[in-house]
Each structure stands twice: as C-alpha cells, then as structure tokens.
Amino acid sequence: MRLSRSFFPTLKEDPKEAQSPAHKITLKAALIKMLLGGVYSYLPLGFFLLKNIERVIREEMLKCGAQEVLLPALQPVQLWIDSGRDSVIGDIMFRFQDRRGRNLCLGPTHEEVITDLVKGFINSYKQLPIVLFQIQTKFRDEIRPRFGLVRSCEFIMKDAYSFDSNWEGLDKNYKAMFEAYRRIFKRCGLDSLSLQADTGIMGGAESSEFMVLSDSGEDKVNFCKTCNKYFPFSEGDNKCVECGRKSEVKAVLELGHIFKLGTKYSEKLGLYFLDEEGKRLPVIMGCYGIGVSRMVVAVVEKHMEKKGVIFPLEVAPFEVILVSLDSSNSEIVSCAERVYEKLEKKVRILFDDRNKLPAGVKLNDASLIGSPFFIIVGKRFLSEGKIEIEVRREKKKIMVREEEILSVLTKLIKNERKEC
Ligand SMILES: [Zn+2]
Numbered sequence: 001m002r003l004s005r006s007f008f009p010t011l012k013e014d015p016k017e018a019q020s021p022a023h024k025i026t027l028k029a030a031l032i033k034m035l036l037g038g039v040y041s042y043l044p045l046g047f048f049l050l051k052n053i054e055r056v057i058r059e060e061m062l063k064c065g066a067q068e069v070l071l072p073a074l075q076p077v078q079l080w081i082d083s084g085r086d087s088v089i090g091d092i093m094f095r096f097q098d099r100r101g102r103n104l105c106l107g108p109t110h111e112e113v114i115t116d117l118v119k120g121f122i123n124s125y126k127q128l129p130i131v132l133f134q135i136q137t138k139f140r141d142e143i144r145p146r147f148g149l150v151r152s153c154e155f156i157m158k159d160a161y162s163f164d165s166n167w168e169g170l171d172k173n174y175k176a177m178f179e180a181y182r183r184i185f186k187r188c189g190l191d192s193l194s195l196q197a198d199t200g201i202m203g204g205a206e207s208s209e210f211m212v213l214s215d216s217g218e219d220k221v222n223f224c225k226t227c228n229k230y231f232p233f234s235e236g237d238n239k240c241v242e243c244g245r246k247s248e249v250k251a252v253l254e255l256g257h258i259f260k261l262g263t264k265y266s267e268k269l270g271l272y273f274l275d276e277e278g279k280r281l282p283v284i285m286g287c288y289g290i291g292v293s294r295m296v297v298a299v300v301e302k303h304m305e306k307k308g309v310i311f312p313l314e315v316a317p318f319e320v321i322l323v324s325l326d327s328s329n330s331e332i333v334s335c336a337e338r339v340y341e342k343l344e345k346k347v348r349i350l351f352d353d354r355n356k357l358p359a360g361v362k363l364n365d366a367s368l369i370g371s372p373f374f375i376i377v378g379k380r381f382l383s384e385g386k387i388e389i390e391v392r393r394e395k396k397k398i399m400v401r402e403e404e405i406l407s408v409l410t411k412l413i414k415n416e417r418k419e420c
Pocket residue numbers: 224225226227228240241242243244245
C-alpha cells in the first residue's frame with residue numbers, strides 16, 4: 001500500500017482529550033476518532049489492527065470447533081424479561097420502541113438471543129455438543145465512558161456459547177476455551193493472567209477472568225512478589241495466603257471472561273433436549289467473551305514506546321514500512337520503487353512514497369504507524385549502495401544490498417514469528 005494514497009491522518013500534536021498514554025497514541029496514530037463521548041470510528045490503520053486481532057481470535061475459535069454466526073444487535077426486550085435479567089441489567093441497556101410499538105433493545109450481550117436461536121433447532125442429545133461464536137458490536141449506556149475504547153458505549157466483542165448434554169462436555173469446552181484464550185493473548189503479544197472470578201450478572205457455576213496489567217485498567221488484583229502470584233483483589237489488609245506476606249495492589253484491564261453457565265438460561269428460556277432414555281433435560285451452557293476493541297488498547301499500551309508503537313508482527317497493520325527518505329533524489333526514489341515492487345506480494349508493506357516531506361516527518365509517522373520493521377532508502381544507498389533494515393524491537397540496524405533485501409527480511413520476519 002502506498003502512503004501517498006492512504007487515509008492515515010496522524011496528528012503532529014498530542015491530542016488534548018486523551019485520558020491515558022495509550023488513549024493518546026490511539027488518537028495520535030489516527031487509529032480511532034471520537035464521534036461523541038464513548039462512541040468511536042475506526043480509521044483505516046485502526047481497522048487493520050482490529051481485523052488482525054479478529055483474525056487471531058477467529059483462527060483460535062475454529063480450532064476449538066466453534067462455528068461462526070452473526071446475531072442481530074436489535075433484540076426484543078421480552079427475551080430479557082423471560083430470562084429474568086431485564087430488571088438486573090437496568091439502565092445499562094439501550095431501550096426504545098419502534099414504529100410498531102415493539103419494545104426493543106440494543107444487545108449488550110447475547111445469551112438470550114442465542115439460547116432462543118438454538119432452541120428452535122435442537123431437541124436430541126444426538127445434536128449436541130455445539131459451540132457457536134460471533135464477533136459483533138455490543139451496546140451499553142455507560143454512565144462514565146473512559147479511556148477511549150476501554151469503556152465505550154458501542155464496542156466489539158467476540159462472544160462464544162457452548163451447548164452440551166452433560167457436565168463433562170461443558171468442562172471440556174470450558175477447558176478448550178481457556179487454552180484458546182491463552183493462545184489468543186499470547187499471539188497478540190499480551191501477557192495475560194487469569195483468575196477465578198465472580199459469576200455476577202451472568203450467573204452459573206464457575207468463571208475465569210483474563211486480564212493484563214494496565215495503566216488503563218479499572219480493575220484491581222493483588223500480587224505477591226514472594227510467591228510471584230496474582231489473586232483476586234480484596235479491600236483491607238492483604239496477606240498472601242501462601243506466605244503470609246503483604247501483597248501489592250495492581251491495576252488490570254479485563255479482556256476476557258469465560259463462564260460455566262449451566263442450565264440457567266436453558267431452563268428460563270425453554271432450551272431442552274431428550275437424552276438417550278428419552279428424558280427431557282435442560283441443555284448445559286457455557287459462554288465465553290473477549291473485548292475485541294479493548295484488545296486494541298491493550299496491544300497499543302503494551303507495545304508503545306516514546307514516539308509511537310512497535311506492534312507485534314502477528315497483529316501489526318503492516319509488517320514493514322518502507323521509507324524513501326529523500327524524494328527529490330531520483331536514484332533513491334527509483335530504488336525504493338523497485339524494493340516496494342519486490343516486497344509487495346510477499347509481506348504486508350506500507351510504502352511512504354510521499355513527495356516533498358522532511359525525513360523527520362516521515363520517520364515520526366513511521367513510528368506512529370508502528371510496523372516492527374523499517375526499510376529505509378536514504379543517502380547510504382547513494383554512497384555505498386546499501387539499504388537499511390531496522391528491527392525496531394531490538395533497536396538493531398542492518399545494512400543490506402538491494403538484491404539481498406527480500407531474503408534478509410524474510411529471515412528476520414521468520415525469526416520474529418518464532419519468538420511469538
Ligand atoms: Zn506470597
């Protein structure tokens with residue numbers, strides 16, 4: 001892709017409305033733009049990042065045997081009354097009437113809708129287990145939207161649901177999801193920690209939360225340095241159970257939450273099946289969520305540096321950014337063009353081919369755009385015929401001849417992949 005024809009309106013100044021360093025970068029790099037408080041547009045660069053995160057999630061869900069669906073955001077309030085959650089969820093749910101006077105809401109989550117959907121098709125143990133997932137926009141009328149995508153009124157979630165005829169099946173699906181979540185966060189370059197958690201408004205038997213340490217985090221955990229262990233936050237005197245020492249409190253950002261729902265929703269909404277003996281039983285359910293838009297913030301926060309971001313290869317909008325430093329020099333320009341042509345089909349590359357811009361501006365933008373590799377065609381090409389490859393995470397610069405560029409870069413990318 002050519003930067004001269006792209007819509008990447010990076011900002012020169014720090015945006016005043018930024019509420020955290022990560023929020024600042026997401027605005028400055030033009031990943032997102034606020035439409036109104038708690039509501040954001042994804043610009044092309046942010047959308048590339050989002051799609052890459054979604055791709056990782058999708059791949060891991062498919063590995064768990066989950067199948068993708070897309071459920072409506074518009075839901076009848078009646079389903080929420082039937083499940084008993086209408087009054088519990090209260091004002092966080094956007095509600096309104098359509099022109100026919102139907103009471104509708106914008107889905108803050110989809111347990112009701114999916115239970116109702118599956119109910120229409122499942123009646124025998126032979127049809128179970130099934131696992132379904134979607135990546136979709138959710139809505140919450142937040143009192144206090146904060147930190148950009150961390151707490152917003154419209155956000156993207158991956159939500160998966162498992163349906164089993166027995167509890168062993170649920171345990172198996174829960175465990176598979178647990179492992180998938182670990183892999184998802186790792187592939188996105190995040191060190192996640194997981195803790196047993198409260199089941200809260202979802203209800204059910206057991207749940208685990210996945211979090212990352214974060215300055216944008218609104219939740220807390222306790223950490224014992226001696227035992228190198230995290231445990232659920234509690235007020236007051238926090239002694240670690242294992243060693244009796246005082247623990248530290250750390251801010252965390254919740255990215256995922258998985259639940260063994262059991263039969264709460266199937267009983268309330270009438271999702272039953274017939275077992276081998278013909279006995280009518282409620283389907284046993286689990287639900288598994290990831291805050292996809294939040295992952296954008298988490299990835300930026302984890303990988304930001306002074307001038308921008310160094311995205312992990314797997315989710316980087318571009319693996320490589322190629323910069324021709326002096327656009328007034330025809331030799332430099334044509335070398336950069338040749339390099340671009342050679343690499344374009346092999347890697348996700350952005351070519352800063354913009355004319356008449358100072359080198360400093362180009363390098364600043366490159367840092368904001370966040371590719372793990374820079375290729376710079378500049379004066380050294382004129383004097384020595386060499387092109388610079390920068391491995392940003394290692395702060396390493398390698399000078400190569402033009403004809404070596406593809407083989408060296410491919411090797412570097414391969415190494416970087418191995419480390420993830
Ligand atoms: Zn301890």
